[in-house]
Amino acid sequence: MSETTRTPPGVHTLGTLTTVPVTERYDLVGAAVAELLRGWEHAADVGVVEIDAAHSETAATVDVYGVPLDAGANCVVIAGKREGEERIAACVVRGDTRADVNNRVKRLLDVRKCSFLDHDRAVAETGMEYGGITPVGVPASWRLLVDARVPSTGLVLIGSGVRGSKLILPGRLLAELPGAEVVEGLAG
Template identity: 50%
Template sequence: MRAPIGPFDPARPASGCLAELTRPVAEAVLGWRGAMPAEQILYVDTDPEIADTAAFVAHYGQELLGQSANCVVVAAKRGGETSFAACLVPSAGRVDVNGAVRRHLGARKVSFAPMATAVELTGMEYGGITPVGLPADWPLLVDPAVADMPYVLVGSGRRRGKIIAPGKLFAELPGAELVDGLSL
């Protein structure tokens, strides 16, 4: 099947590509219980050498910048404790870590989690972190603009490959909370 966005052919249901996904992403796809059918979560194969947003859209098409989202892991500190969360924002924007994220999490300080920490805690590859399959106890802060997109391209858990799904599906993920002003 042809992907609903981008020049990707074939696009396959992620449930049929479990070997291409990291363990936490595959488990989340298999265990999906949202209102939208799991078959709406598609997998497309992409070049791992150009997984980062700028290189990706330069290669696959600039229009994807407005149809994709980035998932970043943040570390929130309060009272000597550190907790983690993920933020999902349109790729054309950036996360308002010091404003919206800090206020929403009630933290004294929020920063991007170090790469090694993000990789270890998610079980995913850096440059491919996705909101699908994040640790169950983490908040997932979602910019409403992502949930409003007809389809969204995000990481697959690995640098190779991407997931495409309706924007509304991301608001149904475990721990998901829509946060106005999340993206600058």
């Protein structure tokens, strides 16, 4: 009779990366990320893994750690104005796609023109490092738009709020983040 070994919650492997449960290593994630995760019902299913900060960009992570491009997810921050009111959204798309900023995101924000939020401002407002910005823990006043392909992806690798680590979690959980809106055609 053989025993079946079950992987503990929060332990995931993508490419050559294997996580530890984030609930055991909040020191590896940004402060805003840790704050959200400490109160999130799905935190036990989230893993974190240390990486070389020089390889935190999606393309580098794919090359160095063998993570499939479609398992990576990018979080880009988009801003626009309408009648003097600024509207900001964190947009989550798979690594093999790009956010449709000039059409789909612009219409969702209901603005005439939108662009990527200034780098320094994105860092300041999220409390996260550039290259580590993640949908986990973005400001509650921002919209959180998740491309519909992301939740249907098995495991997803995303930022952790810092460049020296990554989160790996089931893609379906990104749709469960507070305020998340799953959007068809967010990316092309």
